[in-house]
Amino acid sequence: MDKTGKFEFLEHTADVYIAAHGKTLAEAFENAALAMFEVMTDTDKVAQTEEDTVEVEAEDEYALLYNWLEALLVKFETKSRLYSKFAIASLEDTGEGFRIKATAHGEAFNPEKHTQKVAVKAVTYHRMEIIKELDKVTLEFILDI
């Protein structure tokens, strides 16, 4: 899988600082999730044999990004599952807020097979930015590790 252009790691002394890109907000959200799992493991080695549905809501787009990543982190921790593909079926403005319906594809975490990198402790709002340009969206955020 080519991760080039999907996300990059920016410099930060204590934590992991990520910029995720996409043509649309939904695609940038998918790449943000991929980046988070790349922090924890080599996502190339994660087969997509299992599928989980993920639904999150939030009052604004910043909280939506936070809740989306946190929901996936919680799925990893409670189901012991790694993901390497994220498909957002809908990302909509409900009038009262925002809602994502998505599927995450991956497999059970297996320390024999999967590279163990760093566990992500938490998603943060620290330095979070959602930069919308004409034909691309960039998300910047920091993961506490």
Added chain:
Amino acid sequence: MGEGEGRPPPEKVPLEKLDDCTWRIPKYRQGMRVPGMVFANQALLEKMQTDRTLWQCANVAHLPGIYKYAVTLPDGHEGYGFPIGGVAATDYDEGVISPGGVGYDINCGVRLLTTNLTEQELRPKLAQLAGAIFENVPSGLGSRRKDFNVSAGDLDRLVTEGVQWLIDRGLGWAEDAEHCEERGCMKNTNPDKVSATAKNRGLTQIGTLGSGNHFLEIQKVDKIYDERKAKTFGIEEKNQVTVMIHCGSRGYGHQVCSDYLRVMEHAVQKYRINLPDRELACAPGNSSEASDYFQAMACAVNYAFSNRQAIMHWVRQSFQQVYHEDAEKFGLKLVYDVAHNIAKIETHQINGGKKKVWVHRKGATRAFPPGSAEIPADYRAEGQPVLIPGSMGTSSWVLVGSHKAMELTFGSTAHGAGRMMSRSAAKRKWWGGDIKTGLEKRGIVVRAASTVVLAEEADPAYKNVDVVADVSDQVGIATKVARLVPIAVVKG
């Protein structure tokens, strides 16, 4: 941004030098209720000026009800809203409490065990012992112990009763609880204030070390600075073997922080609190939001004490496995367990009177003086042990609390080394395998789940913890007792 640089501050923060290690940030902004006070030498201060540490210290000085000054300690660096390595005390009735002033890893902390072995005596079994600990203590991404299952009901009892709950179930010795801050159990808990998500994360991670900067080390005493105090803490001689455990409340505490940051965002609007940075989100100490957070935080504090208790138990078991003798035979006494990220209700002498305050310690260690009722009876004549871990491969410190700390820093001192270099820069610079070889050349046994973490946690990526201990000692907020150096490192 350059290597090792945080964000430059949005403005130059003015500083007044009071002495070589004390700098005041005057009330240079309209909203600052008190000044800032920075305890650092020139070199540490210059590092702080490259990122937002001092600017954040000035922001903290805006908090409603804050007393005296916002404190930044020698290891201060940029954090979420509040700098890491800082203390803020706010009035119990008129002040606020902020989850950002505690941090995500609630009660991230350290415990230290002494043994009656010398390095020379342990050396033949050292690699085997490190291997046994690595097997017995789950570490690294997603690891857990198959035979240690805690039910949802048990978890609520564990966070209510603290380390005693584990001791009652055979994971520890009767005297362990007495040698923990808060006797291993904050009292004001209410598990109903902890979300189901936090509990679910906690269930899968109880009794695990985690990864990143968390570690377990077998160490030896390198130098004793205060023989009498050292002896009181069970540190008898150079080359004596000790064990240090550094970890926190895992996903349970992170989720409590995350959940209540959301609650506080709303509280800021509800109570019309003016803040210079939304990351300082807080609520009045007497509000239901504050009370709910404080109860949930106490659960996470007890989760972390218990986590370290379970890990310590498995360390003792590892000695038994390797030597086929009872753990008691090797001493393996708990010196102390301290919290580095916590909020407490304490009484301090402020502006000539006794005041009940919310003390936020974020990346700070309580450093209470001799005579304090809060410290174990057998240490009361000497003061509270302060444990400051270094980074992988460097020294760690035992200091002791002092009256000066009560006077200057609300009974607190530094908590660690603090990073100098970003993780991505460290990974580009070093390869984990080389780091391992380098440590092994120095006689340090390494057992790590991840070579990536090894590179990221390479010790040149951190500030020198010795300098941090020096400044603490020089200012007098906690003075040197002993320096410990690793002989084996177990990392996630």
